[in-house]
Amino acid sequence: MVTTTAPPTAARKKAQAPRAKAGMTRKRREALAAYAFLAPDTIGLLIFVALPMVLAFGVAFFKVDGFGNYQYVGLANYKLMAGDDQLWASLKVTAIYVVTFVPIAFVVSFALAMLVRNHFKGIGWVRSAFFLPNVVSLVVVGLIWQFLLVDKRGALSKLLAPFGLGDVSFLGTPSLALGTYVVISVWFLMGYQMLVFLAGLKDVPKELEDAAEIDGASSWQRFRYVIWPLLRPTSFFVVVNSTIGAVTGLQAFDLVFVLTKGGPARATSTVVLYIYEQAFTFNNMGYAAALTTVVVAILVICTGLMFAFTRGGRFDED
Incomplete structure (x- = not known):
């Protein structure tokens, strides 16, 4: 004897919808918490590491003395x-x-x-x-x-x-x-x-x-x-x-x-x-x-x- 599972009714689908919505909300909260923990370190790296590296790359094409005088010298x-x-x-x-x-x-x-x-x-x-x-x-x-x-x-x-x-x-x-x-x-x-x-x-x-x-x-x-x-x-x-x-x-x-x-x-x-x-x-x-x-x-x-x-x-x- 073969039994088949009936497709979910409209009521069952309606009951499952809040669970899926709650699961998505939980995932979003976890993702926001992760980004919040990573944000301070990321901002610090951008300000104190990435930005100075970019500036150093630009200054490398200039002759700069200790008095702030810039002279472009290329390579x-x-x-x-x-x-x-x-x-x-x-x-x-x-x-x-x-x-x-x-x-x-x-x-x-x-x-x-x-x-x-x-x-x-x-x-x-x-x-x-x-x-x-x-x-x-x-x-x-x-x-x-x-x-x-x-x-x-x-x-x-x-x-x-x-x-x-x-x-x-x-x-x-x-x-x-x-x-x-x-x-x-x-x-x-x-x-x-x-x-x-x-x-x-x-x-x-x-x-x-x-x-x-x-x-x-x-x-x-x-x-x-x-x-x-x-x-x-x-x-x-x-x-x-x-x-x-x-x-x-x-x-x-x-x-x-x-x-x-x-x-x-x-x-x-x-x-x-x-x-x-x-x-x-x-x-x-x-x-x-x-x-x-x-x-x-x-x-x-x-x-x-x-x-x-x-x-x-x-x-x-x-």
Whole structure:
């Protein structure tokens, strides 16, 4: 015996109409709430990031001094870059810093996230201790480390004195200054990146790990085939974010400005610091604007290539 469902009557359709209308109203309210939360940040980005970038692109075609005098020079500011040896030296320092800082910070912060992943007594204090440097002003961080590393009289020099290293100048030796700068940057940012990895680890289903353990998978195998594949989008975000921060972030200017001001012998002169010097020390505002647009273009290209080749960290998915 075959039964058929009668089409909805007019009364049934009339009863369903208010429900659909209520559903649409709820969706609109949720959408309005989402836009309301996003609006302040979006407005801030437009005013303090997008608008200055557009203005910098326009100023790059002018020769501007510190007195507000504008002279149109076309592409002259961009042509100056080819013969600017200090620019290329700053780009080299920045590249060395990025390829050193990004992987070290990645490994250290990921190891910390794995360490504090499981709950134990005092876990909140441990996580707070690792994250604490990130909430302190970078100027304060730079002054503290400068006090610790001051030649012969710093706390670190006194600790290393019994080993014959008390006279080592970590910030005054060209071969050591950049490495010291990398170590301080890792110490400063490892807590933030640890929390990002920790959030990613929280999203890994516990059932998958338990199933792999029941199947006889070792700790390394559970990490290699369960945890790591699910963490690739998070890892991609950390790499991209730390790369951009290493080139243009606060630690690329504030920290190095307080610690060494680009010295000794320009060993820690990053490209952001060089742009600052051109703008506010030598009053070459137009040239500084041109340098800024080039650096932004390089970052956009590199980030786009990383997205294209890895599909946002999902490079092995079909």
